[in-house]
Amino acid sequence: MAKSDVKLIGAWPSPFVLRARIALNVKSVEYEFLQETLGSKSELLLKSNPVHKKIPVLLHHDKPICESLIIVEYIDEVWASGPSILPSDPYERAIARFWASYVDEKWFPAMKSIAVAQDDEARKAAVVQVAEGLALLEEAFQKISKGKSFFGGDHIGYLDIAFGGFLGWLRVTEGTGGIKLLNETKTPGLLKWADDFAAHPAVKDVLPDIGKLAEFSKVIVAKMRAAAAAPAK
Amino acid sequence: MAKSDVKLIGAWPSPFVLRARIALNVKSVEYEFLQETLGSKSELLLKSNPVHKKIPVLLHHDKPICESLIIVEYIDEVWASGPSILPSDPYERAIARFWASYVDEKWFPAMKSIAVAQDDEARKAAVVQVAEGLALLEEAFQKISKGKSFFGGDHIGYLDIAFGGFLGWLRVTEGTGGIKLLNETKTPGLLKWADDFAAHPAVKDVLPDIGKLAEFSKVIVAKMRAAAAAPAK
Numbered sequence: 217m218a219k220s221d222v223k224l225i226g227a228w229p230s231p232f233v234l235r236a237r238i239a240l241n242v243k244s245v246e247y248e249f250l251q252e253t254l255g256s257k258s259e260l261l262l263k264s265n266p267v268h269k270k271i272p273v274l275l276h277h278d279k280p281i282c283e284s285l286i287i288v289e290y291i292d293e294v295w296a297s298g299p300s301i302l303p304s305d306p307y308e309r310a311i312a313r314f315w316a317s318y319v320d321e322k323w324f325p326a327m328k329s330i331a332v333a334q335d336d337e338a339r340k341a342a343v344v345q346v347a348e349g350l351a352l353l354e355e356a357f358q359k360i361s362k363g364k365s366f367f368g369g370d371h372i373g374y375l376d377i378a379f380g381g382f383l384g385w386l387r388v389t390e391g392t393g394g395i396k397l398l399n400e401t402k403t404p405g406l407l408k409w410a411d412d413f414a415a416h417p418a419v420k421d422v423l424p425d426i427g428k429l430a431e432f433s434k435v436i437v438a439k440m441r442a443a444a445a446a447p448a449k
Numbered sequence: 450m451a452k453s454d455v456k457l458i459g460a461w462p463s464p465f466v467l468r469a470r471i472a473l474n475v476k477s478v479e480y481e482f483l484q485e486t487l488g489s490k491s492e493l494l495l496k497s498n499p500v501h502k503k504i505p506v507l508l509h510h511d512k513p514i515c516e517s518l519i520i521v522e523y524i525d526e527v528w529a530s531g532p533s534i535l536p537s538d539p540y541e542r543a544i545a546r547f548w549a550s551y552v553d554e555k556w557f558p559a560m561k562s563i564a565v566a567q568d569d570e571a572r573k574a575a576v577v578q579v580a581e582g583l584a585l586l587e588e589a590f591q592k593i594s595k596g597k598s599f600f601g602g603d604h605i606g607y608l609d610i611a612f613g614g615f616l617g618w619l620r621v622t623e624g625t626g627g628i629k630l631l632n633e634t635k636t637p638g639l640l641k642w643a644d645d646f647a648a649h650p651a652v653k654d655v656l657p658d659i660g661k662l663a664e665f666s667k668v669i670v671a672k673m674r675a676a677a678a679a680p681a682k
Contacts, residue, residue: 267551267585276540279540281540281543281547282547283546283547283550286543286546286547286550287543289542289543289546290539290540290542290543293539293542294539306523306526306527307509307512307514307523309522309523309526310514310519310520310522310523313516313519313522314514314515314516314519317516317519318500352500
């Protein structure tokens with residue numbers, strides 16, 4: 217696969233872009249990483265994802281594929297040059313898709329609201345919600361991993377990538393808030409999973425540096441707070 | 450497949466439940482339809498989908514599968530007793546998944562807001578948004594269907610089922626509001642598609658009666674308006 221056949225429009229701090237990068241690494245696919253600048257959108261991005269105008273976009277032979285989880289499935293279907301990302305059993309696939317969707321629709325929005333909470337009460341409520349979500353994910357991990365290191369068993373799979381994309385942001389949230397969202401008491405499985413995931417060869421070189429991400433988060437959180445505080449239109 | 454091996458927890462007016470029913474029909478899978486009552490949730494539902502507590506839930510050999518689009522993919526993967534629902538080409542699959550996700554995340558929320566709009570201005574804005582979404586879907590239909598009847602070509606496929614689940618509600622919205630959201634000028638392809646879809650053998654017996662759905666919508670819209678008008682917590 218010539219490098220120029222595969223391009224990824226993205227940005228290093230995005231958890232969604234990270235998913236695509238990890239999936240490409242799992243399959244040992246070389247790609248050109250086209251980074252967007254915060255606050256502007258390139259012509260290529262606008263042309264490639266005119267509906268949402270969002271990263272990541274994977275360009276394969278110049279054909280655009282949008283939405284991070286759809287990109288991960290596409291990568292899994294197109295390249296056989298690495299372990300399968302989705303489980304082979306249809307029921308296990310459904311379960312992996314279910315939790316990936318849960319992470320996107322419920323859990324991550326709650327985690328974002330820890331950062332943008334306007335007062336202490338709202339922030340505490342968001343922390344409780346995130347912790348409850350992690351307890352659910354811990355339970356799922358115990359069931360799905362069957363004593364192995366990852367949701368995907370011995371290899372990192374779809375749900376590892378879906379949830380793991382957020383690991384850097386989870387650590388930044390822990391650091392900024394002085395809270396241990398992953399801990400020995402409530403989420404022992406995920407606590408170990410997080411270390412194994414971060415050390416995985418497909419992950420370690422693309423997982424953002426936590427200090428750098430924490431700096432970046434100050435900028436983005438200020439923007440989100442301003443948006444949340446703006447009067448409703 | 451013994452009928453008792455496959456059960457679907459649902460309710461006749463739900464567009465999400467309808468997707469699962471159509472997919473089962475495409476594959477000629479017999480199933481037991483367990484209908485929930487509006488305003489209450491059965492023990493079986495709460496046990497089968499403890500995270501979201503929502504219909505539809507497919508029970509296959511008593512194992513629960515939740516979330517309508519995940520159920521449709523599961524049905525496609527498990528039963529070979531009918532045409533494929535997802536396209537076989539990975540890029541076409543990605544495109545079908547992209548638009549299905551668009552319909553769920555952007556288009557249908559806009560359509561709901563036509564019904565619950567608190568004033569005329571908000572209602573008009575929602576109508577514009579829905580019409581813009583339909584124009585995008587029309588463009589996608591022209592590209593994807595390649596002159597055939599369905600997004601899936603000669604057969605109804607994933608995107609037909611994802612979008613078509615909402616057809617009854619689209620017609621109710623048109624009827625209640627005295628508006629033609631699907632029309633010859635802007636969406637000629639989708640206008641014909643809607644008739645072909647509604648007449649399809651896998652669809653016609655499960656598509657809700659529009660009059661009955663319009664009656665039901667009065668109840669549900671009143672509830673949604675009340676919720677939308679309630680002061681923010």
